[in-house]
Amino acid sequence: MRPLLAATLAAFGLGLAATALAVSGEPGFDPVRLGPWTSWPQLGAPEIDPYERANVAMDGFAPIGLNEGLSFIARADDLGAPLDARCDYTISGTDLPARLWTLAAYSEGGRPQANPANRHGLTSAGLLRTDSGDFVIAAARQARPGNWLPLGSTRSFVLALRLYQASTSALSSAYDGLSLPKITRGACP
Amino acid sequence: MSARISRLDRAIGLIPWALAVVFGAVAVHLLSLLALPALAPHSAYRRLAANLPVGEIRLLPRATPDNPGPSFSDPFAFLAVCRFDLTGGPLRLRATADGDHPLSVSVRLADGAIVYSGSDSQTPGGRFNILIVTRSQAEAIDAARDEQDEAAAADTGELRVVAPRSKGFALFRLLALREGEADEVAAQRAGFECKSEKPPA
Numbered sequence: 194m195r196p197l198l199a200a201t202l203a204a205f206g207l208g209l210a211a212t213a214l215a216v217s218g219e220p221g222f223d224p225v226r227l228g229p230w231t232s233w234p235q236l237g238a239p240e241i242d243p244y245e246r247a248n249v250a251m252d253g254f255a256p257i258g259l260n261e262g263l264s265f266i267a268r269a270d271d272l273g274a275p276l277d278a279r280c281d282y283t284i285s286g287t288d289l290p291a292r293l294w295t296l297a298a299y300s301e302g303g304r305p306q307a308n309p310a311n312r313h314g315l316t317s318a319g320l321l322r323t324d325s326g327d328f329v330i331a332a333a334r335q336a337r338p339g340n341w342l343p344l345g346s347t348r349s350f351v352l353a354l355r356l357y358q359a360s361t362s363a364l365s366s367a368y369d370g371l372s373l374p375k376i377t378r379g380a381c382p
Numbered sequence: 383m384s385a386r387i388s389r390l391d392r393a394i395g396l397i398p399w400a401l402a403v404v405f406g407a408v409a410v411h412l413l414s415l416l417a418l419p420a421l422a423p424h425s426a427y428r429r430l431a432a433n434l435p436v437g438e439i440r441l442l443p444r445a446t447p448d449n450p451g452p453s454f455s456d457p458f459a460f461l462a463v464c465r466f467d468l469t470g471g472p473l474r475l476r477a478t479a480d481g482d483h484p485l486s487v488s489v490r491l492a493d494g495a496i497v498y499s500g501s502d503s504q505t506p507g508g509r510f511n512i513l514i515v516t517r518s519q520a521e522a523i524d525a526a527r528d529e530q531d532e533a534a535a536a537d538t539g540e541l542r543v544v545a546p547r548s549k550g551f552a553l554f555r556l557l558a559l560r561e562g563e564a565d566e567v568a569a570q571r572a573g574f575e576c577k578s579e580k581p582p583a
Contacts, residue, residue: 200402205410208406209411209414212410241496246419246493247418253453260500261499304450305446314457318560
């Protein structure tokens, strides 16, 4: 009787631990990585697998549907250093193939960051650009001239870039030609 | 020698128990994984729609630090949510885009799976007219409708979405182009419709 109880408890413990481990990492399989940006296109598709579905439910987010657009997350700069809100960052690029795109800063848990300006992101419609259509965004705690993305008081942060009604297909090799903004670290304390 | 044989016997005796633990652990893992979407306390369905009466639209405020909504919500997205339970009949969604602000609609099951998503640029005139039905309701509608009805439905741009399970929610996502467009967005969201329909005979 005792070995049966021990085996049952061990099976439950190991099984639940494996589930906890499975939903604690990245939200999906087969990520698309473009520089520091990562996307999980299957999260918005009908054929999402059970691991991704459990992950999405536990994280409590409602991913953008496949035909709504594309969503990317960055936790590091172009050189791979984790994003640190004490530093200044330059986010630069050319216009993206979408009807509208937005860029926002979040805490690690996915909450918009409180900041004195009470602004939590930028959109492609409100950006200042050069004549060629290029843009430069300054992400920093202190106000900057031009396109400023305010950062919050927590040290680490995450950037989310969303391309709504993107002209690239989420499931095709069109990602190959997609050029996402560069994230360059500037002054740090 | 006899002590070694006895240890070997004991080790061999443990093999069935070890296999039972492995198989049991795999079973517990798979069952708990499949059950998680329904049990997760903070899933999008539980947060947004679980307490919402069927056929009622809830307009959600934009994501802010004090009211973050689902994780990684876009601060420029104004969401509206509507719960469905198709056991009482199909659900019809209607929304019209103003042409300036991108609008998209997705139909999601309670476990988070997205069965349909589309944006205003993919619909005629930026109008959504979606009928969410079960497989049996779809068959009943097809059997009851004659060719004229089919043509009339096609004229209205009706899109029928067959949901594999009866419970879920629809999410309208209307995007502000810039900060401070709450009024324009509110006026457009007021036109969103979500109505239960009588089950087909």
